[in-house]
Amino acid sequence: MNYGEIKYCDIANGNGVRVSLFVSGCSHHCKDCFNPETWDYNYGKPFTKDTWEEIFNGTKSFVNGLTLLGGDPCEPDNQRALLPFLKEYKRRFPTKDIWCYTGYTYEQMIGESRANIECTDEFLSLIDYLVDGPFVAELKNIGLIFRGSSNQRIIDMKQTLSQNEIIQWEGIKRDRT
Numbered sequence: 217m218n219y220g221e222i223k224y225c226d227i228a229n230g231n232g233v234r235v236s237l238f239v240s241g242c243s244h245h246c247k248d249c250f251n252p253e254t255w256d257y258n259y260g261k262p263f264t265k266d267t268w269e270e271i272f273n274g275t276k277s278f279v280n281g282l283t284l285l286g287g288d289p290c291e292p293d294n295q296r297a298l299l300p301f302l303k304e305y306k307r308r309f310p311t312k313d314i315w316c317y318t319g320y321t322y323e324q325m326i327g328e329s330r331a332n333i334e335c336t337d338e339f340l341s342l343i344d345y346l347v348d349g350p351f352v353a354e355l356k357n358i359g360l361i362f363r364g365s366s367n368q369r370i371i372d373m374k375q376t377l378s379q380n381e382i383i384q385w386e387g388i389k390r391d392r393t
C-alpha cells in the first residue's frame with residue numbers, strides 16, 4: 217500500500233486532534249472528490265514499518281486518535297496492509313480512537329461486495345467510528361460535521377457491533393443543517 221500524506225495535528229477529520237493517514241487507491245471516483253490524485257494505488261510513498269514508527273512517534277499525548285482516509289482505506293489491499301498496523305496502534309494506544317472514512321457503505325462492508333474480504337470482520341473490529349458511503353456532490357452540505365454529503369453516516373462501530381444495529385456517533389447532533 218502507498219500513502220500520500222500524514223497530518224499530525226488534524227482537527228477536520230474526526231473528533232478532537234488527530235493524526236490522519238491519507239492512503240492511496242480508491243475505486244469509487246466520486247464526482248467532485250476532494251482528493252482525486254489519491255485514486256491511483258501507486259500515488260505517494262510506500263507504507264512501511266518506518267512509516268508506522270513515524271505515526272507512533274507523532275502521536276503525542278494530546279492527540280485523540282488516528283484517522284484513516286485517502287483514497288479509500290477499505291479497498292481490499294488497503295485493509296490487508298492496514299490490519300497489522302492497526303493492531304499495533306491499538307496495542308500501543310489503547311485509549312485513543314480510530315476513525316475510518318470509506319466510499320463503501322457499512323452494508324457493503326459486511327455484505328456481498330468486493331470490500332468484504334477474509335480480514336474485514338477483524339478490520340472493522342479495530343475501527344471505533346466508520347464514516348461510510350461515497351461523496352455525492354448533489355447531497356453536499358457544509359453544515360455536516362466531519363463529512364461532506366448527507367448520505368454519509370458516522371457509525372459508532374462498538375455500539376453497532378454490540379447491538380447488531382447501526383448506531384451513529386452521538387456527536388452527529390452537532391450538524392448545522
Ligand code: SF4
Nearest residue numbers: 242245246249287319
Ligand atoms: S471515496 Fe473519497 S477518495 Fe474515493 S473518490 Fe469518493 S470522495 Fe474521493
